[in-house]
Amino acid sequence: MYIKTKSFQITPKELGALLTVDYYRRMKFFFILFAILLVINIVVSVLQNRFDWWLIYSVGLGAYFVSLPLFFQPRKRNSTLNFQNRYCEIDENFFAMFYEDGSIVKLNYSHFMQVIKKADYYFLYMTKAQFHYLPVAAFESEKDIHRFDLFLQSKQLIKIW
Known part of the structure; x- marks a missing residue:
């Protein structure tokens, strides 16, 4: 053979785009599960009329994982x-x-x-x-x-x- x-x-920009799409594709299940659990917890907190600090921490953690591809610098x-x-x-x-x-x-x-x-x-x-x-x-x-x-x-x- x-x-x-x-x-x-390939340019650094194209490689960065490929890596970003690959990251989101691999993390899709985690993001969906995390979003569903977060929405359920927010709804429960609103219905019970209380404020949980851990919701803010979890929103911050979710924002970190979503923004992680911005830190990919292929060059x-x-x-x-x-x-x-x-x-x-x-x-x-x-x-x-x-x-x-x-x-x-x-x-x-x-x-x-x-x-x-x-x-x-x-x-x-x-x-x-x-x-x-x-x-x-x-x-x-x-x-x-x-x-x-x-x-x-x-x-x-x-x-x-």
Whole structure:
């Protein structure tokens, strides 16, 4: 298997938007549950005509979790290489990225702990916070995407189903 992608690039703003959407998608259940419990407690407090300070604390905590993506600053957390124009070469042994400035990053698949695939991109995680971004649009064909998915599944890095 050998796959070569087209050149691609992501800006810090685009990466920040992707991370924000991913955060809200993962936290959706928590936000819904928290909002329902908060509304129930506010209604009970109003009906009983009393004021609970812990409601203010919980509203503050909820505001913190909702505003957390505002603190994502991809430019500070990622190398400047991640925002350069690049392309990838993928084979059975290595995942290689060739950057516009001539830099090359060649990784063995054992360096990846997990790969998350969304509709438009892959996040190839090396640690919980460090990842490489690979857009699906960078692949030449659907066949290459499918081969890459099956290869990642064989390495137990991704679950397709």
